[in-house]
Amino acid sequence: MSQQPPVRPEYQRELSAPAALRLDVPLPLATRLWNQTWLRKTVIVALLLVVWEVVARLQNNDLMLPGVVQTLRAWVEDMQSGELPGKIANSLGTLLKGYLIGSVLALLFSALAISTRFGRDLLSTLTAMLNPLPAIALLPLALLWFGLGKASLIFVLVHSVMWPIALNTWSGFTSVPETLRMAGRNYGLSGPRLVLNILIPASLPSIISGLKIGWAFAWRTLIAAELVFGASSGDGGLGWYIFQNRNELFTDRVFAGLATVIVIGLLVEGLVFATLEKATVKRWGMQR
Incomplete structure (x- = not known):
C-alpha cells in the first residue's frame, strides 16, 4: 500500500504594490511635460534660436x-x-x-x-x-x-x-x-x-x-x-x-x-x- 504525499494547505497572500509602481499616484508635472515629444522639440528649437541670437550679437554685423x-x-x-x-x-x-x-x-x-x-x-x-x-x-x-x-x-x-x-x-x-x-x-x-x-x-x-x-x-x-x-x-x-x-x-x-x-x-x-x-x-x- 503506497503512502499518499501530504497535501499542502492552500492560502492566499495579498500583495501590496510598491509606492513607486502604484497607478493611482500621478507623475510629477515636470515629468509629464517632459514626456511630451512636441515640448522637447520646442525646447531644442528655442535653444538653437538663443544660440543664433547670441552669436549674431557677438558678431555685431547685420550684413x-x-x-x-x-x-x-x-x-x-x-x-x-x-x-x-x-x-x-x-x-x-x-x-x-x-x-x-x-x-x-x-x-x-x-x-x-x-x-x-x-x-x-x-x-x-x-x-x-x-x-x-x-x-x-x-x-x-x-x-x-x-x-x-x-x-x-x-x-x-x-x-x-x-x-x-x-x-x-x-x-x-x-x-x-x-x-x-x-x-x-x-x-x-x-x-x-x-x-x-x-x-x-x-x-x-x-x-x-x-x-x-x-x-x-x-x-x-x-x-x-x-x-x-x-x-x-x-x-x-x-x-x-x-x-x-x-x-x-x-x-x-x-x-x-x-x-x-x-x-x-x-x-x-x-x-x-x-x-x-x-x-x-x-x-x-x-x-x-
Missing part, C-alpha cells in the same frame, strides 16, 4: 549675420506685403506637380519590377545609372528641352523623386513574407490586384519612408534649381526670393527665406507624414 529679431521682422514685413506668400505658393505648386508625377512613376516601375523579370532588370539598371546622378546636373538639359518655364523644374523634380521612392518601394515589396503572397494567390490575386491588395499594404512602412526621402530630395532640388535657374516664366519661388535678396544685400530677408524653407519642411514632416503614419502603419501595429 554677415542678422539676429533672430531682425530676421523675424523682415519675415513679418514680407508676409504682410504678400511677396513671401506668393513665392511660397509658386514653389509648393511646382513641387507638388513634380512630386506626384515622380511618385506615380516610381510605383509603376516597382510594380512592373515585382511582376516581371524584365521589369526587375529595368529598374535595377535605371536606378544604378540615374540615382547617383544629381538632379541639378540635369537642369541645363531641361532648359534646352523644355525652355524657360516650370516644365524644366518639374523635370528635375521628377528625377530627384522617382528613384529613392522606387528603391524603397521595391525593397518593401521584396521583404513581404512569402506566406502573404501565397495567401493572395489562393484568393486568385495576381498582377496588379496582388500588388494593390497584398504588396502595397504589407510594405507600407517602406513606401512611406521612400515618400519622406523623396519629399526631402524634391524640396532641396527645387530650392537649388530656383537659385540657379531663377524665375520661372517671370514668377519665381522661394529660391528666387533668396537669390534676389542676396544680390541686393538684404541678408535679413535671405535668412527669412531660409527659415521659411525650414519651417515648411518641419510642417510637412510633422503634420503630413506623421499623420499618415499614425493613421496607417502605427495604427495597424506595423511600426512603433
Whole structure:
C-alpha cells in the first residue's frame, strides 16, 4: 500500500504594490511635460534660436549675420506685403506637380519590377545609372528641352523623386513574407490586384519612408534649381526670393527665406507624414 504525499494547505497572500509602481499616484508635472515629444522639440528649437541670437550679437554685423529679431521682422514685413506668400505658393505648386508625377512613376516601375523579370532588370539598371546622378546636373538639359518655364523644374523634380521612392518601394515589396503572397494567390490575386491588395499594404512602412526621402530630395532640388535657374516664366519661388535678396544685400530677408524653407519642411514632416503614419502603419501595429 503506497503512502499518499501530504497535501499542502492552500492560502492566499495579498500583495501590496510598491509606492513607486502604484497607478493611482500621478507623475510629477515636470515629468509629464517632459514626456511630451512636441515640448522637447520646442525646447531644442528655442535653444538653437538663443544660440543664433547670441552669436549674431557677438558678431555685431547685420550684413554677415542678422539676429533672430531682425530676421523675424523682415519675415513679418514680407508676409504682410504678400511677396513671401506668393513665392511660397509658386514653389509648393511646382513641387507638388513634380512630386506626384515622380511618385506615380516610381510605383509603376516597382510594380512592373515585382511582376516581371524584365521589369526587375529595368529598374535595377535605371536606378544604378540615374540615382547617383544629381538632379541639378540635369537642369541645363531641361532648359534646352523644355525652355524657360516650370516644365524644366518639374523635370528635375521628377528625377530627384522617382528613384529613392522606387528603391524603397521595391525593397518593401521584396521583404513581404512569402506566406502573404501565397495567401493572395489562393484568393486568385495576381498582377496588379496582388500588388494593390497584398504588396502595397504589407510594405507600407517602406513606401512611406521612400515618400519622406523623396519629399526631402524634391524640396532641396527645387530650392537649388530656383537659385540657379531663377524665375520661372517671370514668377519665381522661394529660391528666387533668396537669390534676389542676396544680390541686393538684404541678408535679413535671405535668412527669412531660409527659415521659411525650414519651417515648411518641419510642417510637412510633422503634420503630413506623421499623420499618415499614425493613421496607417502605427495604427495597424506595423511600426512603433
